[in-house]
Amino acid sequence: MRQVPVVMAWLVNAFENSSEYSEYYLELQTGKHCFYAPMDFPEHEGKVKKMDSQPENFARLPKLEKDLDIKIKQDFIDTLDNPQLKELLAKALATDVDFRKALMEDDYEEARRQWYKYQNDRYAFFLKEWFKAKGLELVEVEAPGEMDPCSINR
Numbered sequence: 001m002r003q004v005p006v007v008m009a010w011l012v013n014a015f016e017n018s019s020e021y022s023e024y025y026l027e028l029q030t031g032k033h034c035f036y037a038p039m040d041f042p043e044h045e046g047k048v049k050k051m052d053s054q055p056e057n058f059a060r061l062p063k064l065e066k067d068l069d070i071k072i073k074q075d076f077i078d079t080l081d082n083p084q085l086k087e088l089l090a091k092a093l094a095t096d097v098d099f100r101k102a103l104m105e106d107d108y109e110e111a112r113r114q115w116y117k118y119q120n121d122r123y124a125f126f127l128k129e130w131f132k133a134k135g136l137e138l139v140e141v142e143a144p145g146e147m148d149p150c151s152i153n154r
Contacts, residue, residue, distance in 0.1 A: 001132070001135055001136065001137045002028070002135060002136050002137065003136075003137045003139045004026065004028050004031055004131070004136050004137065004138055004139065005030070005031035005139050005141040006026070006031040006033075006138045006139065006140065006141065007031070007140070007141065007142070008124045008127075008138065008140050009120070010033060011026070011033060011061070011124075011127055011138070012120050012123045012124050012127065014033055014035070014061055015061060015062070015064055015123050015126075015127055016064060016119075016123060018061065018062075018063040018064050019063070020063070021037055021039045021040070022035060022036065022037040022039075023035070023036045023037075023038070023048055023060055023061075024036075024060070024061040025048075025051050025058045025059065025060055025061065026058065026059045026060075026061060027057065027058060028056070028057055028058060028059060028136065029057065031141065033061070036048050059131070059134065059136065061127075062127075062130055064123075068126065070093065072118075072119060072122045072123075073089070073093050073099060074093065075122070076089070076099075076115060076118050076119070077089045077090055077093065079118070080111075082111075085108070085111055088102055088103075088108075089102060089103075099115050099119075100112065100115075103115060
């Protein structure tokens with residue numbers, strides 16, 4: 001299995017912020033990732049096509065799907081002991097309110113931190129499994145490559 005050096009926090013952030021209008025790519029040699037929005041920046045279209053034509057060098061990150069997001073939120077609710085907090089988050093989930101907004105009160109600071117950690121851990125696990133199915137092992141490093149987001153931009 002091919003190993004790819006990554007900063008998981010960066011990939012998790014990219015995954016969490018994915019949308020139908022943008023693309024994130026992972027440079028497989030260095031582990032750097034890059035963002036493209038061809039709809040907003042037509043000049044990105046050529047770069048996206050170039051990366052898509054080089055699967056040995058680049059991998060497009062998956063999009064965060066609503067079903068996975070809901071499952072992770074429900075699983076988090078199931079881990080909680082506090083009935084008031086469970087009810088608050090169940091209502092947030094039912095009305096499609098972001099958990100961060102539901103947990104903004106000072107009383108929920110610890111729960112908010114637990115949520116962030118839980119969500120990030122689950123996203124990281126999903127990404128590792130997704131890439132593993134493509135024959136790629138994500139290996140955590142402190143800072144891959146240069147700070148240039150992606151060498152394709154040179």
